[in-house]
Structure formats: C-alpha cells, structure tokens
Amino acid sequence: MAIILIPIGALANAFFSTGNQVHINKKNFKTLSIAKVGQTGSMVSVQSALPFLGFSYTGLIIGHITGRILSVLILFRNQGEIIYGKLTSRWKAIFKKYADHPMYVLSSSLLSTFSKELPVLAIAPIFGSVLLGFYGLAFRVLMMPITLIIVSTGYVFFQNFSEKFNKRIPLSSKI
Numbered sequence: 001m002a003i004i005l006i007p008i009g010a011l012a013n014a015f016f017s018t019g020n021q022v023h024i025n026k027k028n029f030k031t032l033s034i035a036k037v038g039q040t041g042s043m044v045s046v047q048s049a050l051p052f053l054g055f056s057y058t059g060l061i062i063g064h065i066t067g068r069i070l071s072v073l074i075l076f077r078n079q080g081e082i083i084y085g086k087l088t089s090r091w092k093a094i095f096k097k098y099a100d101h102p103m104y105v106l107s108s109s110l111l112s113t114f115s116k117e118l119p120v121l122a123i124a125p126i127f128g129s130v131l132l133g134f135y136g137l138a139f140r141v142l143m144m145p146i147t148l149i150i151v152s153t154g155y156v157f158f159q160n161f162s163e164k165f166n167k168r169i170p171l172s173s174k175i
Contacts, residue, residue, distance in 0.1 A: 005061050012068035017105065019075030024159045032155060035074040036148075043067025 023032050046066045050059030124132045164171055 005058070005065060009061070009065045009068070012065055012072060013109075015072045016068050016075070019072055020155075023075060024155050025162070027159055029152070029155060031075065033152070035071040036151075038074050039067040039071035041067075042070045 019035070020032065023029070023035075043063045043066060045063075047060050047063030050062060053059075055062065120132065120136070123135055161171060
C-alpha cells in the first residue's frame with residue numbers, strides 16, 4: 001500500500017512547489033499562509049484519526065499527502081487557466097523554458113530530505129519505535145515556530161531578491 005503512495009506524494013509535492021513559486025512571484029503571501037495552515041491542520045487531523053481506523057504507519061503517509069493535496073487545491077483555486085487546460089501561449093512558453101527544472105530540484109530535494117531524515121533512520125533501529133515517536137513529536141513541536149517564522153520571511157526575501165535580480169539591480173543593497 002505504501003509503495004503506491006510514493007508517486008502520489010511526489011506529484012503533490014511538485015504541484016505544491018509550483019504553487020508556492022507562483023504565489024511568491026505574485027506577492028500573494030496571504031494565500032501562501034492560508035495554504036500552509038490548511039496543510040498542517042488537515043495533515044495533523046488525518047494523521048491523528050487514521051490510527052483509530054486501524055492504519056499503522058501508512059496513516060502518517062496518507063495524512064501528509066492529504067495535507068499537501070489540500071494546500072495544492074488552495075494554491076490553485078483561482079488558477080483556472082492552468083487547471084482547466086486553457087493554457088495561454090505565455091504559460092506554454094514558460095513550461096517549455098523551464099522543462100528541465102524538476103530534474104535539478106529533484107536531486108537537491110532528495111539530498112535535503114535525506115539529511116533531514118537521517119536522525120530518524122539512525123534512531124529507529126537503535127532505540128525502537130516508541131522513542132522514535134517521542135523524538136518525532138518533540139522535533140515537530142520545537143520546529144513549528146521556527147519553521148513558521150523562517151519560511152514566511154524566506155518567501156518575502158526570495159520574492160524581493162528575484163525581483164531585484166530580474167531588474168538587474170545589485171543585490172548587495174539588500175544584504
């Protein structure tokens with residue numbers, strides 16, 4: 001069952017990343033924050049409810065994917081020209097220009113995910129699943145405020161830097 005969820009999760013992550021970039025480019029940070037809160041809320045709700053329905057670790061995966069799909073729906077709810085296939089020539093040109101983008105993002109994403117999940121891979125065989133669960137819960141609780149602040153600030157800086165870069169304005173004035 002879990003192996004079937006891998007391509008679904010990868011597709012949801014790809015759409016989430018695309019939606020993030022579109023809204024950062026449009027300076028639509030309110031939609032980004034709504035999508036992030038919706039993702040977290042639905043993910044935690046599903047992950048908390050599925051063990052009572054008999055799901056084991058697959059409930060965590062399903063919850064994560066459900067959160068991503070909800071955030072993708074929020075990010076793309078007003079993007080009818082993309083969803084309903086009415087691609088303008090501008091969008092077709094953008095898709096063609098950046099067709100190799102997923103190849104570059106995939107390798108960096110895999111490396112980043114592996115480095116982030118390395119403690120989990122090390123803790124599980126040594127200390128068992130109970131302590132791994134406590135570690136996961138503590139990590140999530142400690143990282144939530146940090147992630148919320150850093151990611152939000154990062155979106156704004158990324159948008160400002162890319163705007164300056166595209167206008168050929170020196171970036172050193174922003175640092």
